[in-house]
Amino acid sequence: MVLVFALGYAGIIFEESLAFNKSGVGLLMAVCLWVIRSIGAPSTDVAVQELSQSTAEVSEIVFFLLGAMTIVEIVDSHQGFKLVTDNISTRNPKTLLWVIGFVTFFLSSVLDNLTSTIVMVSLLRKLVPPSEYRKLLGAVVVIAANAGGAWTPIGDVTTTMLWIHGQITTLKIMQGLFVPSVVSLMVPLALMSLTSEANGSSQTSSSLLSSEQMAPRGQLVFAVGLGALVFVPVFKSLTGLPPFMGMLLGLGILWILTDAIHYGESGRQRLKVPQALSRIDTQGILFFLGILLSVGSLEAAGILRQLANYLDANIPNADLIASIIGVASAIIDNVPLVAATMGMYDLTSFPQDSDFWQLVAFCAGTGGSMLIIGSAAGVAFMGMEKVDFFWYFRKVSGFALAGYVAGIITYLAGQNIPLSLPTSLADIPFITGS
Known part of the structure; x- marks a missing residue:
C-alpha cells in the first residue's frame, strides 16, 4: 500500500511533467488502495465497514467545499467583491503592498485562501500593468x-478538516493563531518593502476597475453570501450538527434569493446557482476526495499509526513534528499531510485544542507559501500570472521562510501569555462553540 501511495503521490507532484491531471491520479490511487485493503483485511465486511466510515468523514469535507465554493462563485458573478476592491485607491507602491496584503489576509479568513487568491490576483490585473512589481504583489x-x-476554521481546507473532526475549536484557534498569522505576514511585507520593486514609481491604474459594473442587487447578494459563510460556525454551535449542514443551509438560502431577484430575467441565467455550479472547481473537489480516501485506507490498515510510533520514538518533540509538517507542505500538498497527521495522532494522544493541533494548523497553512507549488493559492497564482517556479524561489521563498519561522516563534512564545477576550465577545455562540 505504501508503494502504491508513493507512486500516486509522485504522479500528483509531477502532474505537469507527466501531463496527468492530479484529480484523476488521486481517484485512481484511492480505489487501488481500498482494493488492496479489502484483500488484506480480515474479511470483506470489515473492509466495507472501514470504507463506509472513511467515506462518511470525507463526505463532510467535500460537501462543505462544494457549498462554500458555490456561494463564493455566486457572489463573484454578481461582482459583489467590488465593494472591497473599489475602496483600494492608493497609488503608492509600498503602501499598496501592505494594503493588498492585509485585504487578502482578512478576506481569506472569511472565504478560503484559493478563492481569495483568485479574487485578489484578478484585482491586481486591473490595478497594476504587467511588471515585476505586479508579480511581487x-x-x-x-x-x-x-x-x-x-487562523479561522473556514479560511483553509486543512484548518476546516481539523475543525470538522474535532481537533480544534473556533475560539481557541482564533485566539492561538491570530497573532502568529499576522506576524507571518508582516515579516515578509516588511522585507519586501525594502526591495527595488516596492520602491519604484507608481504604476497603478484604476481605469479598468471602473468599467465593470456590479450586477443588479449585487450588494444584497454579497451581504447574504458573506453572512452565510460567517454563520456556519454559529450553526454548528447552536445545533451541534456538522458544519457542512450550515454551509448547505446558506447555499439553499442564496439559491432561493437569486432565483427570486432574477425571476423572469432570461438574460441573467449566469447569475443563478445552476450556472455557478458549472463554473466551480469540480476537479479540485474530486482531488480532495481521492486524497482523503487514500489516506483513509492507510489509516484503516494501521500504517499511519506505525508512522506515528516511529516519529514519537525518533522525534519526541511534538512542536518539531508540527514544524516539519509545515516545511513538508511546501513540497507536498498540505491536505494529505494534515489528513495523515490526523490519522497518526488521535485525540487521546493530543487532546482537542492542544498546542500540537494548533501548531499543525498554523504550519500546514503557512508553510506552503515557501514554494509556489506548496499551496493551492500558489498554484493558482502561477497559472494566472504565468510565474515560474524559480522566479518565486529567488524572489519570495526567503521572505516566506522568514515569516514562517517568525510565526512559529511567536506562537511558542505566546503559550505562556494567555490572550483574554471581553466577556461579551466570549459569550457569543460562534466564538465559544466547539
Missing part, C-alpha cells in the same frame, strides 16, 4: 491568503 497575495486562512 501576487506573491504577497499568496503569503497573505495562506496566513489569513490559518
Whole structure:
C-alpha cells in the first residue's frame, strides 16, 4: 500500500511533467488502495465497514467545499467583491503592498485562501500593468491568503478538516493563531518593502476597475453570501450538527434569493446557482476526495499509526513534528499531510485544542507559501500570472521562510501569555462553540 501511495503521490507532484491531471491520479490511487485493503483485511465486511466510515468523514469535507465554493462563485458573478476592491485607491507602491496584503489576509479568513487568491490576483490585473512589481504583489497575495486562512476554521481546507473532526475549536484557534498569522505576514511585507520593486514609481491604474459594473442587487447578494459563510460556525454551535449542514443551509438560502431577484430575467441565467455550479472547481473537489480516501485506507490498515510510533520514538518533540509538517507542505500538498497527521495522532494522544493541533494548523497553512507549488493559492497564482517556479524561489521563498519561522516563534512564545477576550465577545455562540 505504501508503494502504491508513493507512486500516486509522485504522479500528483509531477502532474505537469507527466501531463496527468492530479484529480484523476488521486481517484485512481484511492480505489487501488481500498482494493488492496479489502484483500488484506480480515474479511470483506470489515473492509466495507472501514470504507463506509472513511467515506462518511470525507463526505463532510467535500460537501462543505462544494457549498462554500458555490456561494463564493455566486457572489463573484454578481461582482459583489467590488465593494472591497473599489475602496483600494492608493497609488503608492509600498503602501499598496501592505494594503493588498492585509485585504487578502482578512478576506481569506472569511472565504478560503484559493478563492481569495483568485479574487485578489484578478484585482491586481486591473490595478497594476504587467511588471515585476505586479508579480511581487501576487506573491504577497499568496503569503497573505495562506496566513489569513490559518487562523479561522473556514479560511483553509486543512484548518476546516481539523475543525470538522474535532481537533480544534473556533475560539481557541482564533485566539492561538491570530497573532502568529499576522506576524507571518508582516515579516515578509516588511522585507519586501525594502526591495527595488516596492520602491519604484507608481504604476497603478484604476481605469479598468471602473468599467465593470456590479450586477443588479449585487450588494444584497454579497451581504447574504458573506453572512452565510460567517454563520456556519454559529450553526454548528447552536445545533451541534456538522458544519457542512450550515454551509448547505446558506447555499439553499442564496439559491432561493437569486432565483427570486432574477425571476423572469432570461438574460441573467449566469447569475443563478445552476450556472455557478458549472463554473466551480469540480476537479479540485474530486482531488480532495481521492486524497482523503487514500489516506483513509492507510489509516484503516494501521500504517499511519506505525508512522506515528516511529516519529514519537525518533522525534519526541511534538512542536518539531508540527514544524516539519509545515516545511513538508511546501513540497507536498498540505491536505494529505494534515489528513495523515490526523490519522497518526488521535485525540487521546493530543487532546482537542492542544498546542500540537494548533501548531499543525498554523504550519500546514503557512508553510506552503515557501514554494509556489506548496499551496493551492500558489498554484493558482502561477497559472494566472504565468510565474515560474524559480522566479518565486529567488524572489519570495526567503521572505516566506522568514515569516514562517517568525510565526512559529511567536506562537511558542505566546503559550505562556494567555490572550483574554471581553466577556461579551466570549459569550457569543460562534466564538465559544466547539
